[in-house]
């Protein structure tokens with residue numbers, strides 16, 4: 006199969022690039038090893054739209070973060086994705102940290118971050134009662150986004166505008182001659198081959214391995230895990246904006262912080278642990294205890310039952326543990342290959358700006374024509390899944406309107422999040438690759454509340470069995486059930 010451009014990886018970076026490229030008259034394929042998107046780093050982060058105070062002026066991270074921050078809101082409006090500028094306080098608790106705050110403000114202003122202000126404790130209290138710290142740096146352009154819905158929307162919009170996505174295709178070999186690139190993929194049906202005029206390597210934690218397949222001596226990635234706790238929505242009105250500590254100079258992250266999700270949960274984390282295994286998304290007792298302690302000091306009314314679940318994400322860092330800190334994004338063209346290496350934070354914020362930059366690199370290589378017509382929005386806007394929030398977030402009138410259309414909008418299937426049977430059914434229909442429970446969860450938030458699927462999982466299973474769909478967790482290798490007890494035991 007030949008495509009003008011093939012993108013490896015359907016995370017937020019690959020999907021943003023795919024969407025940006027659909028403005029051009031090109032055939033585009035996205036190759037993804039998982040059954041769905043986002044199953045990589047793009048679903049395992051804080052979901053923060055960073056303002057740009059933390060990055061060295063002149064770096065790609067500073068440039069793309071500030072540009073991406075200002076581009077994301079209108080993309081979210083076009084694609085009906087939840088996104089909100091909450092503002093953030095970086096709070097200093099010692100005189101040394103206060104001088105660090107002034108340095109961050111200066112750096113932010115050099116990067117073009119708007120509205121930065123140093124606040125004293127009294128001023129901070131007005132924005133966030135109970136906040137501790139001598140002084141704080143307020144950045145109004147910091148925001149929150151649902152990184153999962155955002156990535157799905159970018160991918161689905163790219164599909165609407167003509168890009169083809171191939172799930173369960175793992176790239177195993179990559180070569181090029183004078184004319185074209187050749188890609189070998191391992192799939193459940195055997196090896197599949199693709200050819201392309203250009204290949205974009207947006208494979209996150211695998212990007213250095215993939216780059217080396219092309220013969221380029223790529224910089225190495227050092228995986229660094231960040232663990233989180235998710236807190237109950239009961240506490241959401243206790244946090245008006247995001248609260249960060251002043252980051253240490255050699256820390257691999259921005260410090261353990263309190264952030265809100267667009268659905269109203271509070272996240273505490275992430276930790277900062279270098280490890281060997283890039284796929285190790287586990288949570289450790291030691292870090293969980295540490296986060297519990299931090300959370301209790303920041304939110305005094307916290308109760309044990311408020312800790313709903315934990316998760317972690319692995320950063321693709323370019324700096325080894327003995328150096329720490331951050332390396333700049335590496336975005337480089339090697340003949341017909343464009344590699345994006347080390348896209349750690351603020352990759353989510355930077356995605357639209359990285360996409361424009363990468364598309365311009367493709368323009369230089371292939372000189373494509375721009376399409377006469379390109380629709381920035383979805384054509385199926387009336388569907389429930391095109392609304393930024395689950396139905397339970399809307400007024401009684403809106404909910405009644407849906408129930409009048411289809412009574413299954415009145416059947417609550419996930420009690421914790423108030424998700425209805427119809428929302429689950431439309432999530433199932435919407436999935437383009439194999440249907441998985443993880444994919445349903447990501448599309449309509451079932452299994453994300455206090456009971457973590459205890460109530461809704463059997464009901465979702467019933468729906469899948471009615472549709473004769475095998476119940477898989479994340480893909481063909483993770484079946485949930487071994488067979489039907491009634492038919493096998495009782496005949």
Ligand SMILES: Cc1cc2nc3c(=O)[nH]c(=O)nc-3n(C[C@H](O)[C@H](O)[C@H](O)COP(=O)(O)OP(=O)(O)OC[C@H]3O[C@@H](n4cnc5c(N)ncnc54)[C@H](O)[C@@H]3O)c2cc1C
Nearest residue numbers: 014016018038045046047050053176209231351352353354
């Ligand atoms: C703990 C943590 C917190 C973060 N917080 C923030 C934040 O608040 N704000 C922010 O802006 N950024 C944040 N980030 C960074 C942000 O999440 C990432 O920069 C971004 O998600 C990277 O997206 P990606 O598409 O490059 O990677 P991914 O989402 O991992 O996508 C890469 C894809 O490539 C696929 N792939 C890999 N190998 C192959 C192969 N051989 N064949 C086919 N497919 C392959 C993978 O399956 C994956 O789906 C955070 C990151 C972490 C880890």
